[in-house]
Amino acid sequence: xxxxxxxxxxxxxxxxxxxxxxxxxxxxxxxxxxxxxxxxxxxxxxxxxxxxxxxxxxxxxxxxxxxxxxxxxxxxxxxxxxxxxxxxxxxxxxxxxxxxxxxxxxxxxxxxxxxxxxxxxxxxxxxxxxxxxxxxxxxxxxxxxxxxxxxxxxxxxxxxxxxxxxxxxxxxxxxxxxxxxxxxxxxxxxxxxxxxxxxxxxxxxxxxxxxxxxxxxxxxxxxxxxxxxxxxxxxxxxxxxxxxxxxxxxxxxxxxxxxxxxxxxxxxxxxxxxxxxxxxxxxxxxxxxxxxxxxxxxxxxxxxxxxxxxxxxxxxxxxxxxxxxxxxxxxxxxxxxxxxxxxxxxxxxxxxxxxxxxxxxxxxx
Amino acid sequence: xxxxxxxxxxxxxxxxxxxxxxxxxxxxxxxxxxxxxxxxxxxxxxxxxxxxxxxxxxxxxxxxxxxxxxxxxxxxxxxxxxxxxxxxxxxxxxxxxxxxxxxxxxxxxxxxxxxxxxxxxxxxxxxxxxxxxxxxxxxxxxxxxxxxxxxxxxxxxxxxxxxxxxxxxxxxxxxxxxxxxxxxxxxxxxxxxxxxxxxxxxxxxxxxxxxxxxxxxxxxxxxxxxxxxxxxxxxxxxxxxxxxxxxxxxxxxxxxxxxxxxxxxxxxxxxxxxxxxxxxxxxxxxxxxxxxxxxxxxxxxxxxxxxxxxxxxxxxxxxxxxxxxxxxxxxxxxxxxxxxxxxxxxxxxxxxxxxxxxxxxxxxx
Numbered sequence: 001x002x003x004x005x006x007x008x009x010x011x012x013x014x015x016x017x018x019x020x021x022x023x024x025x026x027x028x029x030x031x032x033x034x035x036x037x038x039x040x041x042x043x044x045x046x047x048x049x050x051x052x053x054x055x056x057x058x059x060x061x062x063x064x065x066x067x068x069x070x071x072x073x074x075x076x077x078x079x080x081x082x083x084x085x086x087x088x089x090x091x092x093x094x095x096x097x098x099x100x101x102x103x104x105x106x107x108x109x110x111x112x113x114x115x116x117x118x119x120x121x122x123x124x125x126x127x128x129x130x131x132x133x134x135x136x137x138x139x140x141x142x143x144x145x146x147x148x149x150x151x152x153x154x155x156x157x158x159x160x161x162x163x164x165x166x167x168x169x170x171x172x173x174x175x176x177x178x179x180x181x182x183x184x185x186x187x188x189x190x191x192x193x194x195x196x197x198x199x200x201x202x203x204x205x206x207x208x209x210x211x212x213x214x215x216x217x218x219x220x221x222x223x224x225x226x227x228x229x230x231x232x233x234x235x236x237x238x239x240x241x242x243x244x245x246x247x248x249x250x251x252x253x254x255x256x257x258x259x260x261x262x263x264x265x266x267x268x269x270x271x272x273x274x275x276x277x278x279x280x281x282x283x284x285x286x287x288x289x290x291x292x293x294x295x296x297x298x299x300x301x302x303x304x305x306x307x308x309x310x311x312x313x314x315x316x317x318x319x320x321x322x323x324x325x326x327x328x329x330x331x332x333x334x335x336x337x338x339x340x341x342x343x344x345x346x347x348x349x350x351x352x353x354x355x356x357x358x359x360x361x362x363x364x365x
Numbered sequence: 366x367x368x369x370x371x372x373x374x375x376x377x378x379x380x381x382x383x384x385x386x387x388x389x390x391x392x393x394x395x396x397x398x399x400x401x402x403x404x405x406x407x408x409x410x411x412x413x414x415x416x417x418x419x420x421x422x423x424x425x426x427x428x429x430x431x432x433x434x435x436x437x438x439x440x441x442x443x444x445x446x447x448x449x450x451x452x453x454x455x456x457x458x459x460x461x462x463x464x465x466x467x468x469x470x471x472x473x474x475x476x477x478x479x480x481x482x483x484x485x486x487x488x489x490x491x492x493x494x495x496x497x498x499x500x501x502x503x504x505x506x507x508x509x510x511x512x513x514x515x516x517x518x519x520x521x522x523x524x525x526x527x528x529x530x531x532x533x534x535x536x537x538x539x540x541x542x543x544x545x546x547x548x549x550x551x552x553x554x555x556x557x558x559x560x561x562x563x564x565x566x567x568x569x570x571x572x573x574x575x576x577x578x579x580x581x582x583x584x585x586x587x588x589x590x591x592x593x594x595x596x597x598x599x600x601x602x603x604x605x606x607x608x609x610x611x612x613x614x615x616x617x618x619x620x621x622x623x624x625x626x627x628x629x630x631x632x633x634x635x636x637x638x639x640x641x642x643x644x645x646x647x648x649x650x651x652x653x654x655x656x657x658x659x660x661x662x663x664x665x666x667x668x669x670x671x672x673x674x675x676x677x678x679x680x681x682x683x684x685x686x687x688x689x690x691x692x693x694x695x696x697x698x699x700x701x702x703x704x705x706x707x708x709x710x711x712x713x714x715x716x717x718x719x720x721x722x723x724x725x726x727x728x729x730x
Contacts, residue, residue, distance in 0.1 A: 004546060004572065006571075006598065007548070007571040007572050007596055007598050007599055008598045008599070008601065008602055010468055010473075010518055010519070010547050010548050010572070011467045011468055011602050012467065012468070012469075012470055012473065015466075015467045015602060015605060015606060016602075018605045018606075019605070020604055020605045020609075021609045023428070023431050023609045023610065024428075026427075026428060026430060026431060028430070034427070037428055039426055039427055039428065040426050041426075042426065043422070043423035043425070043426055044423075044425050044426060048425075049421050049422060049425075052417075052421040052615075053418050053421050056414050056417040056418050056421070057408070057414060058408035058409075059587060060408070060409050060413075060414075060584065060585055060586075060587040060588055060619070061404055061405050061406075061407065061408055061409060061584040061585065061586060061587065062391075062399070062404050062586055062587055063388070063389075063391060063402055063404065063580070063586040063587060064586075064587050064589070065391060065393070066388050066391060090455055090589075090608065090611070090613075091608065091610060093608050093609065093610065094608055097608060101491070102376045102377065102380045103375055103376055103377070104377075105377055108375075108377065119609075126466070126605070126606050153375055154375070181369060182375050183372070183375050206371075206372040207369065207372050207375070215428070219425070219426040220425055220426065221425075221426060221427055221428040221429075221610075222424060222425040222426065222427055222428060222429050222613055222614035222615070223425055223613050223614070223615065224429070224455075224610060224611075224612075224613040231372055233371065233372050233373045234372055234373070236373065237373055237376050237380060237381075239385055240380060240383045240384070240385045240491070241380060241383075241491050243455065243456065243458050243459055243462060244385075244386045244388045244458065244484075245388065245456060245458065245586075245589060246455070246589075247589075248455075248587055248588050248589040248613070248615075248616060249587035249588065250417075250587070250588065250613075250615050251613060254425070
């Protein structure tokens with residue numbers, strides 16, 4: 001026993017040196033205005049609450065449907081694809097992880113842009129995948145050629161992009177999927193807030209995976225539900241590597257009820273888009289650079305009272321807002337992000353409070 | 366585009382040839398007596414239902430606590446360990462998967478006994494881990510020497526065993542954990558139905574991981590909650606490889622309420638043990654060989670009316686029960702299991718129906 005090594009050294013070497021993903025700060029006490037994790041400011045559909053309350057009962061003793069068959073059918077139906085093309089995950093993060101695990105390793109590189117969803121490099125780190133990072137330019141135009149030329153066999157592409165909110169046209173995405181020698185994952189976490197979705201491309205390509213989440217537009221971040229739409233052969237691969245009961249009974253119930261209430265979805269998504277567009281304008285009126293957003297978030301480059309922008313300015317506002325109990329997200333360490341703040345679109349009260357705090361900050365500067 | 370290969374060929378080669386885990390059959394229509402997946406025949410605590418109904422509401426729009434901190438504390442407390450030693454998973458299957466992923470690969474072998482939980486080889490297949498399978502003998506005595514001598518760096522050991530229900534002493538387990546050069550996972554899915562738990566060993570060994578589930582004793586298979594108790598260094602490794610929001614809000618709520626109602630747990634576990642012991646005796650009175658069970662399942666070797674046992678006999682009863690809408694589990698293909706049926710312990714009505722069907726089968730033979 002005495003000669004046994006420290007227990008963490010039994011882990012694979014790349015796991016030992018790994019750093020865990022840092023999710024946005026989740027305060028435990030109330031009183032915070034949370035505009036840092038792109039949650040929906042509105043509650044889920046009342047029909048979801050009803051369905052959940054009905055489902056709470058003795059049947060929780062039973063395992064869930066292992067394939068989430070009814071929910072696969074429902075998400076396929078609203079997207080106009082066959083149910084054999086749908087897959088359900090414990091959040092779309094679960095699906096991104098399964099894709100990384102099935103399709104990448106040290107020889108099969110995974111590619112993604114910078115900036116994009118900061119989870120991809122973490123998933124590649126866990127898998128010990130080779131990685132290719134393709135930088136956007138400041139314009140955030142789709143870097144089509146470097147993506148097509150890169151050595152990756154699986155590509156993760158957030159569309160609309162996070163953290164910028166910038167959207168992409170299906171014409172460009174079609175060129176990407178058609179020309180890429182491997183799997184293209186279009187991560188559509190924010191697609192319900194966008195002008196277009198890439199779903200229409202599914203009928204033309206077997207190497208396209210579209211991932212979606214119930215965490216943003218459906219207001220169900222707490223339930224952990226995501227889905228993928230893709231070729232049945234990819235669904236088959238995902239079914240091999242997933243946990244056999246990856247989605248619980250109540251999550252399946254919530255997902256079904258949420259999908260069934262499309263008018264509620266439209267109403268809250270419409271409201272969020274309105275708030276977003278209004279607020280983008282408000283920040284631009286301050287003279288700030290703000291990307292056009294097709295998501296429920298705003299990526300804005302603050303200017304201080306003297307008209308300066310930069311990492312210090314962005315950080316100063318971030319800290320000031322925190323002192324006002326308003327949480328937004330700041331991404332340090334890269335010129336494309338470190339002069340910006342990412343602000344999730346809240347409800348009117350939250351956005352008003354944010355505006356007032358920004359005014360206060362401008363006066364204090 | 367035309368020269369692109371079939372899409373599943375982009376997957377890693379070992380994934381392409383993988384076969385998915387087959388969970389026990391989950392009938393979609395009602396009317397079945399389900400004694401095939403070791404679910405609890407009794408509903409979860411009324412306090413769990415209450416807590417869940419209270420938690421269904423606007424807060425589902427928010428992400429869950431990423432670390433499930435309150436539930437870590439609760440499971441640590443009932444087991445008398447520090448909360449830094451606890452980890453929560455989306456079912457204990459999630460944790461077994463994370464352990465496989467962190468601690469095994471083609472060079473770091475995973476070991477397990479035969480028979481044991483049939484998920485381990487599947488998880489190793491996904492990970493492409495080297496494997497060592499140590500067979501039990503018919504006596505099902507702990508094969509201590511081969512386990513200690515094997516080349517694995519992580520060992521999965523189901524205690525009490527599934528599918529046999531056989532329990533093991535902490536004296537033997539202590540010798541195993543003390544002498545093993547690697548991580549020993551004691552999978553205590555059924556420990557609440559057993560005479561002993563290995564928790565007392567945790568204070569002596571940093572290479573011990575105990576996994577538990579809410580799916581059996583707590584009647585919450587539908588909620589997907591499991592936990593691990595282990596050294597904080599192992600918790601740290603698991604935190605690196607898990608999904609950042611692996612356990613949803615309602616699962617955390619259900620787990621907390623279930624743990625808080627220990628008197629309900631004791632009552633239903635007591636009832637199940639009573640039914641189990643009664644039924645083991647009943648089957649032995651038929652002249653069948655039945656292992657002593659410390660789980661909520663019975664592993665019994667049926668004899669037909671002429672006194673014969675064997676794979677055909679076990680299969681014949683399995684099929685007959687199915688025709689009577691009673692589901693049990695049959696494990697073909699190995700001499701240690703293929704003459705047996707695994708019967709989950711149901712409530713009195715279910716067990717009576719099973720008895721009557723067995724009598725019918727004996728008369729039909």
